Amino acid sequence: MTAPVLQPLLEVENLAVSFGALNVLEDVELAVPRGQAVGIVGPNGAGKSTLLSAISGVEPVTRGTVRLGGRDVTRASAAQRCRLGVGRSFQIPRPFGDLTVFENVLVGAQRGGGLRGTHAREQALTALETTGMLPVANKPAGGLPLLGRKRLELARALATAPELLLLDEIAGGLTESEADELVGTVLSLKEAGVTILWIEHVVKALVQVVDRLVCLAYGRIRVDGDPHKVLASPEVAEVYLGGTTA
Numbered sequence: 140m141t142a143p144v145l146q147p148l149l150e151v152e153n154l155a156v157s158f159g160a161l162n163v164l165e166d167v168e169l170a171v172p173r174g175q176a177v178g179i180v181g182p183n184g185a186g187k188s189t190l191l192s193a194i195s196g197v198e199p200v201t202r203g204t205v206r207l208g209g210r211d212v213t214r215a216s217a218a219q220r221c222r223l224g225v226g227r228s229f230q231i232p233r234p235f236g237d238l239t240v241f242e243n244v245l246v247g248a249q250r251g252g253g254l255r256g257t258h259a260r261e262q263a264l265t266a267l268e269t270t271g272m273l274p275v276a277n278k279p280a281g282g283l284p285l286l287g288r289k290r291l292e293l294a295r296a297l298a299t300a301p302e303l304l305l306l307d308e309i310a311g312g313l314t315e316s317e318a319d320e321l322v323g324t325v326l327s328l329k330e331a332g333v334t335i336l337w338i339e340h341v342v343k344a345l346v347q348v349v350d351r352l353v354c355l356a357y358g359r360i361r362v363d364g365d366p367h368k369v370l371a372s373p374e375v376a377e378v379y380l381g382g383t384t385a
């Protein structure tokens with residue numbers, strides 16, 4: 140008897156995204172099994188954030204397919220995908236500065252996650268607890284330092300109760316100990332079974348979490364596999380021209 144083949148949570152097939160004449164992504168193929176954490180590295184402008192946008196429904200695709208749990212969501216809106224379990228943090232956190240930290244996360248639970256009443260409040264509080272933001276829940280979001288803004292961005296994504304969490308450079312600009320704190324949080328999410336796709340230039344943070352690393356350059360996936368083997372590969376050295384990986 141053959142073992143059943145598990146359907147990956149995320150499947151990206153033959154994906155292309157163009158902005159006018161600029162082909163940002165071409166022929167991208169990526170399958171992420173449930174519970175796996177996958178890192179994405181690549182030089183500036185490689186198309187990494189655009190890939191997350193195509194998966195989360197923020198950018199329409201020019202060609203190709205995005206499937207979630209076997210369901211074709213290529214034409215689904217970002218809101219629909221969010222309700223199907225896709226949560227996303229953005230590279231530049233833009234909280235509602237006049238709202239409190241709790242209110243910002245509640246908006247994520249209500250508008251993104253489609254939750255109401257007590258359920259939305261409970262989900263928001265859980266997200267704040269997971270990200271260590273409960274002590275500042277009633278503070279205005281506008282006054283948060285960078286680590287606080289990054290944690291809030293993560294909490295807003297978690298407030299939608301994602302099965303697939305897309306993270307865009309959450310460690311950028313932080314000190315090493317601050318980045319380590321965020322790594323601890325992301326590890327706990329992975330241990331809780333959340334599937335993670337994480338773009339990060341801070342490779343040291345990434346390799347503490349991911350099971351697999353993908354290097355994207357010039358809109359195509361160049362290498363995909365064991366993180367340490369990928370980082371040591373000639374393709375990655377070539378992509379980063381100087382031969383360094385971070």
Ligand SMILES: Nc1ncnc2c1ncn2[C@@H]1O[C@H](COP(=O)(O)OP(=O)(O)OP(=O)(O)O)[C@@H](O)[C@H]1O
Pocket residue numbers: 158161163181182183184185186187188189190230
């Ligand atoms: N909405 C858009 N309209 C036009 N061009 C865009 C748009 N979004 C991204 N681009 C362009 O697509 C290319 C890829 O951008 P993207 O942000 O995906 O790269 P990235 O790999 O995430 O880069 P970085 O590491 O610097 O964040 C860049 O040349 C960028 O200027």
